[in-house]
Amino acid sequence: GQSLEQPSEVTAVEGAIVQINCTYQTSGFYGLSWYQQHDGGAPTFLSYNALDGLEETGRFSSFLSRSDSYGYLLLQELQMKDSASYFCAVRDSSYKLIFGSGTRLLVRP
């Protein structure tokens, strides 16, 4: 079967750094993506890794290790507005994304 595992909930304080992990088991792998979704809103794209290593986009970074079937999203200088759900997603051997169940991030003052 195909599955993506990520923690259900993470709590951190404003200004801190938080890492959200994702492990995957899929039939074929063509890249790991991360999406952010605020309550009641639509998911928005954050980052994409096709190759091993770190991709940095402002306060957000994403890492991939294909040999370990593992990736993470790193959020730095946390702000209250970062409180949201974060989903990892893998494109499998067909042209579709498989989503994890999401990690709810709560940022406290």
Add this chain to the structure above:
Amino acid sequence: DGGITQSPKYLFRKEGQNVTLSCEQNLNHDAMYWYRQDPGQGLRLIYYSQIVNDFQKGDIAEGYSVSREKKESFPLTVTSAQKNPTAFYLCASQGGGAGKQETQYFGPGTRLLVL
């Protein structure tokens, strides 16, 4: 402005009724997708289409139907066969050039409730 729109924002369905959710995009994307999201859960794929006049079932297609007669439009019908339709429905499109081809752009969603 380019984007993807869904309507209505809220939809109420009576027992035994078919309802259709609209999804339109002006991003010139070939691929379009329909997802279902239940509270506190991830996104589950209902149907997807990689090109006009072609579509494939996703993981939870039973009780749903789609059409793709135009590149811009990918409507989803929730039929009376779908016994538990209450959920948040998200439409997405995918396309673009190098570096962007993996990005899916989502519409604002339709929340379907059963009366």
